Amino acid sequence: MKVKTKNLIENIVHGIFLVLGLVTVASVLMITVYLIVSGIPAIKEIGLPNFLLGKKWASTAAEPSYGILPFILTSVYGTAGAIVLGVPVGFMAAVYLAKMANKRVRTVVVEAVSLLAGIPSVVYGLVGMMVLVPGIRKVFNVPDGASLLAAIIVLAIMILPSIIKVSMTSLEAVPREYEDASLALGATPTETYFRVSVPAAKSGIAAAVVLGVGRAIGEAMAVMMVSGNAPNMPELFQSVRFLTTAVASEMSYSSGLQRQALFSIALVLFLFIMLINATLNFLLKRDKSNG
Amino acid sequence: MKKLISLVLAALMALTLFAACGKSDNGGTTDNNDNAEVTGTVSTDGSTSMEKVIMSLGEAFQADNKGITVGYNPTGSGSGITAVSEGRCDIGLASRALKDDEKASGLKETVLALDGIAIIVNPENKVSDLSIEQIAKIYTGEITNWKDVGGADAEIVLIGREAGSGTRDGFESITDTKDACKYRQELTSTGDVITTVAGNPNAIGYASLASVKDTVKALSVGGVAPTEATVSDGTYAVQRPFVLVTKDGTELSAAAQKFFEYATGAAAADVISAAGAVPVAK
Numbered sequence: 001m002k003v004k005t006k007n008l009i010e011n012i013v014h015g016i017f018l019v020l021g022l023v024t025v026a027s028v029l030m031i032t033v034y035l036i037v038s039g040i041p042a043i044k045e046i047g048l049p050n051f052l053l054g055k056k057w058a059s060t061a062a063e064p065s066y067g068i069l070p071f072i073l074t075s076v077y078g079t080a081g082a083i084v085l086g087v088p089v090g091f092m093a094a095v096y097l098a099k100m101a102n103k104r105v106r107t108v109v110v111e112a113v114s115l116l117a118g119i120p121s122v123v124y125g126l127v128g129m130m131v132l133v134p135g136i137r138k139v140f141n142v143p144d145g146a147s148l149l150a151a152i153i154v155l156a157i158m159i160l161p162s163i164i165k166v167s168m169t170s171l172e173a174v175p176r177e178y179e180d181a182s183l184a185l186g187a188t189p190t191e192t193y194f195r196v197s198v199p200a201a202k203s204g205i206a207a208a209v210v211l212g213v214g215r216a217i218g219e220a221m222a223v224m225m226v227s228g229n230a231p232n233m234p235e236l237f238q239s240v241r242f243l244t245t246a247v248a249s250e251m252s253y254s255s256g257l258q259r260q261a262l263f264s265i266a267l268v269l270f271l272f273i274m275l276i277n278a279t280l281n282f283l284l285k286r287d288k289s290n291g
Numbered sequence: 292m293k294k295l296i297s298l299v300l301a302a303l304m305a306l307t308l309f310a311a312c313g314k315s316d317n318g319g320t321t322d323n324n325d326n327a328e329v330t331g332t333v334s335t336d337g338s339t340s341m342e343k344v345i346m347s348l349g350e351a352f353q354a355d356n357k358g359i360t361v362g363y364n365p366t367g368s369g370s371g372i373t374a375v376s377e378g379r380c381d382i383g384l385a386s387r388a389l390k391d392d393e394k395a396s397g398l399k400e401t402v403l404a405l406d407g408i409a410i411i412v413n414p415e416n417k418v419s420d421l422s423i424e425q426i427a428k429i430y431t432g433e434i435t436n437w438k439d440v441g442g443a444d445a446e447i448v449l450i451g452r453e454a455g456s457g458t459r460d461g462f463e464s465i466t467d468t469k470d471a472c473k474y475r476q477e478l479t480s481t482g483d484v485i486t487t488v489a490g491n492p493n494a495i496g497y498a499s500l501a502s503v504k505d506t507v508k509a510l511s512v513g514g515v516a517p518t519e520a521t522v523s524d525g526t527y528a529v530q531r532p533f534v535l536v537t538k539d540g541t542e543l544s545a546a547a548q549k550f551f552e553y554a555t556g557a558a559a560a561d562v563i564s565a566a567g568a569v570p571v572a573k
Contacts, residue, residue, distance in 0.1 A: 061470035
């Protein structure tokens with residue numbers, strides 16, 4: 001009897017947790033299916049080459065054109081720019097925090113990084129809009145500061161926490177013996193960190209970069225507030241529109257084919273993110289099998 | 292002990308599930324309670340430009356009709372029109388006249404008020420008057436420097452709204468610049484436009500007259516300053532209607548009907564003008 005009740009409870013609890021676990025899976029499936037179903041019709045109507053390679057987006061014009069190449073390139077350039085600015089800073093910070101910093105500095109800086117990760121993106125956008133955009137206008141003497149550059153700077157700061165934290169974790173996981181051996185052979189601490197620790201943690205650091213890419217390419221709110229949102233081909237000081245902001249800025253008033261095309265943009269963005277996730281998984285798996 | 296805890300937890304979870312179901316059921320039934328006593332909710336959905344007007348009307352209306360709640364969902368003119376045609380709200384709000392195909396689909400428009408669209412520049416800007424033609428030329432990129440219209444020697448920065456916005460549609464159709472505007476920035480709210488223009492001495496933008504603040508300067512158009520009087524008598528050219536959209540042939544709920552009558556009646560005129568728009572009800 002007792003064993004039976006125990007089993008019953010065990011089964012019930014198991015069932016409940018299974019259902020809760022399936023909620024996530026169901027959400028992912030639902031979103032994927034929904035995006036594909038609502039994203040395909042517009043691509044069919046516009047034609048895939050016209051949609052992906054068209055250079056002009058004029059969704060509400062009398063003769064609308066739905067080319068999203070400017071958005072794709074902007075997202076790619078913007079993310080690449082954020083990585084170029086953000087990764088060196090984040091990587092060096094991670095090496096410093098994981099290996100060189102004394103305990104007190106480390107505690108303070110790690111706290112600050114966590115805080116940075118917790119700041120809502122709309123706040124990044126607001127500060128960017130009020131400080132960065134007028135700043136760029138004055139410093140570079142351009143008519144308007146809302147530009148790709150402003151978005152890149154905001155994104156670079158936004159991806160710092162993920163890069164620092166993930167790189168730090170993987171640097172800290174490097175076995176102490178490796179470093180001791182290197183030091184015993186006469187290498188200086190700095191040589192040891194860059195020649196031994198960093199190579200040993202390289203797939204973790206690569207994962208950190210990919211995570212940063214994912215965060216940057218998916219960000220909408222902050223870039224919407226600083227990038228100007230005109231559907232131009234990307235240029236550093238030109239007002240630009242990202243894949244994310246293209247969806248977000250027109251969704252509320254859209255209708256008909258325009259709305260369907262927005263779903264198609266979301267689908268393209270979704271595929272980008274999927275690709276990034278797959279890369280991330282690949283890197284992490286390789287990390288595990290390596291050691 | 293552990294067993295007991297997990298059992299209690301499981302029971303609690305099951306209960307919350309049921310509780311959630313129960314709640315939504317209740318929500319469904321109260322909606323149908325539109326009996327003799329007029330109580331209930333009026334849902335309005337649409338133009339973000341109409342927020343101030345509808346919120347003020349809603350507040351004034353609720354003060355006299357305790358049982359009725361007026362809800363407002365700021366989604367945009369297009370979404371509001373879709374919502375009313377799909378029956379998702381009682382009254383749709385549009386800051387433009389209905390298009391012919393929308394009227395053909397069985398929707399009815401009632402003009403609630405007129406709204407002037409102010410052409411705004413930074414207070415530092417020396418220019419204080421532009422003609423409609425000049426505005427059109429500026430926005431289509433024919434005039435790109437402020438010195439050509441009497442201002443400082445600086446490039447004009449065009450600020451506008453996103454495609455589909457009622458304000459943008461209103462502005463572009465009035466200035467006849469549809470699809471031809473060379474925006475430097477396309478922002479998603481009136482507030483963003485005002486903030487951006489206030490922050491850039493070379494910017495020009497447009498925003499609902501009701502929302503314009505002291506941080507920007509509203510230009511006069513063809514010598515006529517944008518005020519309630521000039522909008523109402525039609526001399527200020529850049530203006531558009533605020534429209535209540537209903538389904539033709541479908542009766543409103545008692546509460547919605549009462550609100551509709553109040554909003555279009557003479558009593559609401561003061562509230563509408565206090566909110567910055569120009570009432571049309573006589």
